[in-house]
Amino acid sequence: MNPALRDSIEKEIIVRASKERVYAALTTPEQFVKWFALGVEGTFEAGEHPVLDFGEYGKFRILVVAADPVDYFAYRCVPGSMFCPQGFLGEVLEHPNTLVEFRLEAVPGGTKVHLRESGIASLPPEFIEQTLKGNEDGWTFMIGRLEAYLNEG
Numbered sequence: 024m025n026p027a028l029r030d031s032i033e034k035e036i037i038v039r040a041s042k043e044r045v046y047a048a049l050t051t052p053e054q055f056v057k058w059f060a061l062g063v064e065g066t067f068e069a070g071e072h073p074v075l076d077f078g079e080y081g082k083f084r085i086l087v088v089a090a091d092p093v094d095y096f097a098y099r100c101v102p103g104s105m106f107c108p109q110g111f112l113g114e115v116l117e118h119p120n121t122l123v124e125f126r127l128e129a130v131p132g133g134t135k136v137h138l139r140e141s142g143i144a145s146l147p148p149e150f151i152e153q154t155l156k157g158n159e160d161g162w163t164f165m166i167g168r169l170e171a172y173l174n175e176g
Contacts, residue, residue: 032159034166038173039133046093046174049125058172066133067096074112081110088122097124102146102154104111119146138166
């Protein structure tokens with residue numbers, strides 16, 4: 024790995040919601056579809072392989088690696104826009120993948136949500152820069168949607 028390459032994307036927001044509510048938004052398919060994917064097949068329990076439906080962008084299988092209520096949720100995924108623009112339904116660990124982590128911290132008036140996607144520098148070299156740019160913008164958009172959803176009420 025080239026030390027000059029950035030390996031992760033990090034975002035942080037503070038929402039006016041309890042850790043329990045935030046964790047539910049991250050790990051309950053019925054709430055997850057209100058801010059992230061259009062549909063979810065399966066559950067978000069550790070060891071599970073749910074499929075996220077992004078409509079015209081395809082369906083993507085992820086691997087849930089940790090689900091620790093109400094502090095931490097993490098999954099591995101194959102970056103879609105570069106490797107498989109029409110979706111990915113294979114075994115995540117058999118392909119270049121990244122780790123997406125959500126850490127929740129109670130703060131006065133709500134919850135701090137820290138998002139980190141790492142492992143980008145270990146992707147095939149021809150996909151690193153494009154993945155960094157695309158996922159940086161994508162996470163800015165999605166974390167904004169999560170913030171709006173949680174601050175609604």
